[in-house]
Each structure stands twice: as C-alpha cells, then as structure tokens.
Amino acid sequence: MIKIKAKDVDVFYGKKQALFNISLDIEENQVTALIGPSGCGKSTFLRCLNRMNDVIDICSVKGEILINDFNINDKSCDVVRLREKIGMVFQKPNPFPKTLYENVSYGPTIHGMAQSKQEMDEIVETSLKKAALWEEVKDRLHEPGTGLSGGQQQRLCIARAISVRPEVILMDEPCSALDPIATAQIEELIDELKKEHTIIIVTHSMAQAARVSQNTGFFHLGQLIEHGSTDKIFKNPDNKKTQDYITGRFG
Amino acid sequence: MNLILFIFIVLLGFTSYYFGRKKAYTIQSTKKRLTALPQFYGYYLAIWCAIPAFIIFSLWAIFEPTIVKLLILSDYSNQGYLDDELNLIYEKTKALSRGQFTGEITPFIDASAEKYLSLRSIAQSSKVVIVLSAIIASVAYAYKRISSNSRTREPVEKFLNAVLFTASLAAILTTVGIVFSLIFQTIDFFKVIPLFDFVFGTHWYPAKAFVRDSSEALDPTMYSDTFGAVPIFAGTFFIAFIAMCVAIPIGLMSGIYLAEYASAKVRQYAKPLIEILAGIPTVVYGFFAALTVGPFLKELGTSMGLEVSAESALAAGGVMGIMIIPFISSLSDDVITSVPQSLRDGSYAMGATKSETIKRVIFPAALPGIVGSILLGVSRAIGETMIVVMASGLAANLTLNPLESTSTITAQIVVILIGDQAFGDPKTQAAFALGMSLFLVTLCLNIVALRVVKKYREKYE
Numbered sequence: 060m061i062k063i064k065a066k067d068v069d070v071f072y073g074k075k076q077a078l079f080n081i082s083l084d085i086e087e088n089q090v091t092a093l094i095g096p097s098g099c100g101k102s103t104f105l106r107c108l109n110r111m112n113d114v115i116d117i118c119s120v121k122g123e124i125l126i127n128d129f130n131i132n133d134k135s136c137d138v139v140r141l142r143e144k145i146g147m148v149f150q151k152p153n154p155f156p157k158t159l160y161e162n163v164s165y166g167p168t169i170h171g172m173a174q175s176k177q178e179m180d181e182i183v184e185t186s187l188k189k190a191a192l193w194e195e196v197k198d199r200l201h202e203p204g205t206g207l208s209g210g211q212q213q214r215l216c217i218a219r220a221i222s223v224r225p226e227v228i229l230m231d232e233p234c235s236a237l238d239p240i241a242t243a244q245i246e247e248l249i250d251e252l253k254k255e256h257t258i259i260i261v262t263h264s265m266a267q268a269a270r271v272s273q274n275t276g277f278f279h280l281g282q283l284i285e286h287g288s289t290d291k292i293f294k295n296p297d298n299k300k301t302q303d304y305i306t307g308r309f310g
Numbered sequence: 311m312n313l314i315l316f317i318f319i320v321l322l323g324f325t326s327y328y329f330g331r332k333k334a335y336t337i338q339s340t341k342k343r344l345t346a347l348p349q350f351y352g353y354y355l356a357i358w359c360a361i362p363a364f365i366i367f368s369l370w371a372i373f374e375p376t377i378v379k380l381l382i383l384s385d386y387s388n389q390g391y392l393d394d395e396l397n398l399i400y401e402k403t404k405a406l407s408r409g410q411f412t413g414e415i416t417p418f419i420d421a422s423a424e425k426y427l428s429l430r431s432i433a434q435s436s437k438v439v440i441v442l443s444a445i446i447a448s449v450a451y452a453y454k455r456i457s458s459n460s461r462t463r464e465p466v467e468k469f470l471n472a473v474l475f476t477a478s479l480a481a482i483l484t485t486v487g488i489v490f491s492l493i494f495q496t497i498d499f500f501k502v503i504p505l506f507d508f509v510f511g512t513h514w515y516p517a518k519a520f521v522r523d524s525s526e527a528l529d530p531t532m533y534s535d536t537f538g539a540v541p542i543f544a545g546t547f548f549i550a551f552i553a554m555c556v557a558i559p560i561g562l563m564s565g566i567y568l569a570e571y572a573s574a575k576v577r578q579y580a581k582p583l584i585e586i587l588a589g590i591p592t593v594v595y596g597f598f599a600a601l602t603v604g605p606f607l608k609e610l611g612t613s614m615g616l617e618v619s620a621e622s623a624l625a626a627g628g629v630m631g632i633m634i635i636p637f638i639s640s641l642s643d644d645v646i647t648s649v650p651q652s653l654r655d656g657s658y659a660m661g662a663t664k665s666e667t668i669k670r671v672i673f674p675a676a677l678p679g680i681v682g683s684i685l686l687g688v689s690r691a692i693g694e695t696m697i698v699v700m701a702s703g704l705a706a707n708l709t710l711n712p713l714e715s716t717s718t719i720t721a722q723i724v725v726i727l728i729g730d731q732a733f734g735d736p737k738t739q740a741a742f743a744l745g746m747s748l749f750l751v752t753l754c755l756n757i758v759a760l761r762v763v764k765k766y767r768e769k770y771e
Contacts, residue, residue, distance in 0.1 A: 111655065111658065116574075142661035147659035149656065151652055153650070156653070156675045165671075166660040166661065169666050170661060219656075223661070
C-alpha cells in the first residue's frame with residue numbers, strides 16, 4: 060500500500076533549485092532508503108515530508124506531497140498535527156538538555172496525549188522499550204539525557220520520536236555519528252520498527268541501505284535517478300549512473 | 311629629554327630588528343637552513359635592545375633620587391641637624407631648583423639648589439650615555455652570536471610569555487592593592503565605630519560628623535547612632551530590586567525576540583540600536599530620571615491623590631532598569647543564539663510550536679547564561695551611582711515605599727567624599743567601610759553566579 064506519494068516536487072533555496080521534479084511513492088510499513096552522493100538533495104527531500112524546510116527562511120517547496128491522500132503542502136495542513144504523525148531522527152543525536160524521562164515525554168506532553176502521570180509513565184516505558192533502551196536506562200530515568208553514550212543518545216532520540224506513535228519515521232543518516240556496534244543496534248531496531256511505522260532513511264552507506272531497506276531511491280544532483288525495490292537497484296539497476304554509484308565508481 | 315631618549319631607544323629597537331632579520335636573510339642566501347623564520351632573528355635582537363634599557367631605566371628610577379639626596383645632604387652633616395630638618399632642607403632645595411620656592415632664600419639653600427641642578431644634569435647625561443652604550447653593546451654581542459643554528463625562537467616566545475604574564479600580574483596586583491587599602495581603612499573605621507553599630511544601626515547621618523572641629527579630641531561616643539548602615543543597605547537592594555523588575559522582563563523578552571523571532575534584517579538594525587542604550591553615559595540617565603521621570607511620577611501621583619516625593623526610589627530604580635535592559639537583552643540574545651540549531655530542529659520535528667520550543671527546550675538550555683547575564687545586571691544595579699545621586703536623594707530613609715526618597719551605598723560614598731576630607735577621620739573612613747561592604751556584596755554575587763552557572767552546566771552538558 061502506498062503511504063506517501065510525492066508528485067513533481069521542486070525545492071528552491073533562494074534562487075538555487077535543489078530538487079527537480081521528484082515523484083516518488085513510499086510503501087507503508089516498509090523501509091525506504093534514499094541514497095546518493097553528498098549534496099544530492101536526499102536530506103532536503105526528507106525534510107519536505109514533515110515540512111521541516113519551513114524552518115529555513117529562504118527555502119520554498121513546490122509540488123504535491125500526499126500522505127494518506129492528503130496534500131501536506133496545502134494551506135489547510137496543520138504542521139503541528141503533521142509532525143505528530145511524521146517523526147524524525149537526525150544525523151547527530153540531539154537529545155534535549157533535560158532528563159531521559161522529560162526527553163521521551165516531550166512529544167506526548169505538547170500533544171496532550173497523557174491524562175495522568177501513570178499514563179505518561181507507560182508511554183515513556185513503552186517508547187524506551189521499543190527503542191531497545193529501557194533495560195539500560197530504567198534506573199536513571201531522571202538523569203540528563205546528554206549523559207548517555209552516542210548510540211544510546213540516538214536510541215533515546217528514536218524513543219522520543221516514537222513516543223507520539225507516528226505513522227512515519229524519517230531518519231536522516233541516523234548512524235553516521237555512531238560506531239559499528241551502535242550502528243548494528245540501530246539497524247536491528249529499524250527492522251523492528253517497520254512493523255508499526257513506515258520508515259524512510261537517508262544513508263551514505265550502501266551496505267546499510269542494502270541491509271535495512273526494502274525499497275531504494277537513488278538521488279543525484281537534485282534528481283531522482285531511479286527508484287524501486289532494493290534488490291533490483293542493487294543487483295540490476297536500469298540506469299548507468301545508479302550502477303556506477305553502487306559499485307563505487309563515483310560519489 | 312627622557313621622552314627623546316625613549317623614542318631613540320624605540321628606534322634603536324626597530325633598527326636592531328631590521329639588522330637581525332637582514333643577517334638571517336644573509337645566512338639564508340648562503341643556502342643554510344635557519345632554525346627559525348628570519349623575523350625571529352629580528353625580534354631576538356630587539357629584545358636584546360629592550361631588556362638592558364628596561365633594567366637600567368628601572369635601576370636609575372630607584373637609585374637616582376636617593377643618591378642625589380645623600381650628596382646634597384652631605385654638605386649639612388656634622389652640623390647637628392635633626393632628620394626632619396634635613397628632609398625639610400632637601401624639600402626646600404628641590405622647590406627652589408624648580409623655581410617654586412616662596413620663603414626666605416638663605417645662601418646655604420641657594421648653593422644646594424645649584425648643586426642639585428648640576429647633579430641632576432650629570433645624572434641625566436650619564437644615564438643617556440650608559441643606556442645607549444649598554445644597548446649597543448648588548449645588541450652587538452647578540453648580533454655577533456646569532457648564526458644559522460642559534461636558538462632565537464624559544465627566547466622570543468619566552469619573552470612574549472613574560473610580557474603577557476607581567477600584564478596580567480599588574481592587573482591582579484592593582485586589585486590586591488585596592489582591596490588592601492580598603493581593608494586597612496575599614497579596620498581603622500571599626501576601631502572608632504563598633505561593627506555592630508554599623509551593621510545593625512538603623513540611623514545613617516554622617517552629616518553629624520561634619521560638625522566636629524578637627525582640633526577636638528576624637529570622642530567615639532559622639533558618633534553613636536551616626537553610622538548605622540541598615541537604611542542604605544536596604545535602599546541599595548530596594549532600588550536594585552526595582553531596577554531588576556524593569557530590566558529582567560523587558561531585557562529577556564527583547565532578547566528572546568531578537569534571537570528567535572526577529573528576521574535577519576530586523577535583528578541587524580535592532581540589536582545595535584538596543585546596544586546604544588548601553589552607551590548612554592549614566593549621568594544622562596541621571597538627569598533624565600531627576601528632571602523628567604521624577605517630576606512626572608510626582609504629578610501622576612498627585613493626580614491620583616498619592617504623595618510622591620520628587621526624588622523617589624521608583625524614578626531612580628525605573629531609569630536604572632532601563633539602563634540595564636541592553637545588558638540583559640544583548641547577553642541573553644547571544645546565549646539563546648548559541649543554543650545549537652539541532653535542538654530546535656528536534657523540538658520542531660516533534661510538532662512543537664515556536665513558543666513551546668522556546669519555553670521547554672531553548673530557555674532551559676540557555677538558562678545558565680541567562681542567569682549569568684541577570685546577575686551581571688544586578689551587580690551593575692548595586693554599583694550604579696550617578697542615577698541614584700541625582701534622582702533618589704541623599705537622605706538615608708529606612709523605607710520600603712517606592713514613592714519616597716531613599717539612598718544607596720554608592721550615593722552615600724559620594725556624599726561623604728565630596729568637598730574637603732580629612733584622612734583618618736571616621737567620616738572619610740566610613741566611605742572605605744561602605745566601599746568594602748559593596749565589594750563584599752558584589753563578590754558574593756559573583757561567586758553565587760559562578761556556582762549557579764556551574765550547577766546548570768553539570769546538569770545540562
């Protein structure tokens with residue numbers, strides 16, 4: 060089933076065009092990887108999906124992005140509701156300078172999702188369990204989140220993102236600041252998360268894309284060169300550029 | 311003369327730099343590799359010029375007056391003069407040689423003055439000769455010594471280190487000196503006025519001490535109930551409190567606006583404009599408070615049936631608050647701007663609005679810096695003088711009514727020290743005691759500020 064449908068998306072930073080005519084369908088409850096060399100626009104595309112580009116003054120987005128058949132670029136779209144449904148995990152772990160508990164309860168608090176302290180405790184516990192962090196931190200929930208290791212911080216950010224039960228989780232190179240062991244943990248987690256969430260991950264690591272994703276899109280110079288099932292893209296790509304990139308001949 | 315000599319030595323320094331560098335280039339041109347860049351050879355020679363000059367100048371400044379005095383007074387030895395009289399003779403001699411002597415000129419003193427002048431000129435010319443020959447000798451020695459593998463970089467770096475160390479030492483020693491002079495005068499003050507009376511007395515009336523005829527013997531009992539500092543401490547904190555009530559909300563909110571809401575263009579113009587407020591001399595704020603705000607408040611109060619003094623704590627505190635706004639606004643703007651963008655992104659991505667993000671994420675993250683800026687504002691408010699002197703009156707009333715006039719530590723120091731002062735008088739020493747207490751208060755504030763900042767640092771980083 061198609062969860063997100065992007066149609067002819069153009070993105071401009073001031074006068075400079077960063078994305079050209081991107082049309083891409085994203086399958087529900089699957090992992091879609093976006094690959095491509097640095098500066099090719101894959102992160103920009105990802106940030107279109109939860110309208111994070113609004114934060115950048117000079118950035119403008121054209122075209123339609125349908126999520127559950129609703130155009131999020133429409134004026135009637137409420138960004139707060141949208142971002143509740145579409146969570147995001149960033150390249151560098153960015154826990155808030157608050158306690159672990161406050162980090163995870165942040166989203167549920169601002170969206171009024173818990174009626175009582177007990178409910179909030181439950182949300183925090185489930186989110187941390189889903190992010191495979193509960194066992195490590197259950198005794199120090201009231202210590203600062205910034206005191207964790209890099210991999211733990213990133214899992215805390217994942218727990219924070221899933222605390223509001225988003226339908227989609229966007230991950231912008233979530234493992235690029237982590238060591239191989241932490242990376243493996245996050246990848247395992249992604250596999251688990253796709254049962255309940257649709258996941259879109261931007262990655263520089265071809266191996267990672269091959270390991271975690273079912274679908275892959277290849278971006279180059281602001282264009283979506285090719286997309287399809289990960290198997291096909293990695294084994295039998297249609298486009299020469301895709302082949303070159305995947306085999307490491309450029310990029 | 312000294313100035314010309316000094317300029318000449320500086321020129322010599324430049325010349326030795328030039329020769330040192332030139333020699334290095336010459337060595338380089340013979341394809342030898344130098345141990346340091348040619349400039350270092352130049353600096354090295356310049357240092358060999360500066361150090362002997364400095365040493366000789368210092369020694370001269372220390373010993374010349376003593377030696378001259380000894381030589382002059384040797385004429386008067388064995389004539390049965392007392393030490394005090396000898397000193398007087400020497401002073402007279404110096405005054406006469408400067409042409410500033412107005413008393414009766416005896417032939418003896420006239421002769422001494424002649425001798426004094428000739429000694430001074432001998433000293434001056436020998437100083438020139440000695441300094442210049444020492445410099446030339448040391449530079450020549452160093453010039454001959456430097457070669458392709460001599461170490462020039464390390465001494466130059468060490469010299470710089472020493473210069474910088476001396477600079478910071480000077481700053482520290484000055485502070486220590488000031489604190490010590492405060493301490494000794496304060497101790498003298500408390501020998502006359504009991505500490506208890508000062509700290510807990512509720513009546514401050516130093517004018518009483520003006521009445522004393524300095525020829526009278528010092529009678530401590532006449533000062534009882536004169537130097538009770540409670541009213542002025544209360545006034546100080548009260549006015550500072552009013553000022554912070556104005557400055558904290560406005561400063562913080564404008565800081566948040568500038569950092570988070572204002573577009574780049576608005577910020578570009580608004581920030582310097584706000585900082586102009588910080589550049590207005592406090593005396594201007596003072597007459598603004600005294601001539602505009604004070605009378606305005608009085609009229610406003612009268613129209614509402616309140617009795618308002620023309621010089622009120624409210625006028626002084628309010629204007630002082632306006633003065634402090636730019637500190638808090640500008641500093642908190644800097645602190646908020648330095649909160650990493652990734653935290654904002656994280657919060658927005660959770661669906662938080664701008665105000666939620668500021669309230670829940672950015673403000674707590676910036677809190678240590680904000681607290682620091684506020685405490686800085688408080689120490690400025692406590693140390694501010696001019697506005698209070700002009701707008702809040704000089705009578706130390708013990709009151710918590712913002713509409714009455716009250717006074718502060720700083721204003722009282724001004725009152726005490728304006729006009730003639732006698733050293734060793736309790737009235738003058740009271741100023742030192744007040745200065746000491748002011749210093750202690752700001753010191754405590756700074757320590758608290760550091761503690762608070764450190765505590766939050768530990769929590770958030």
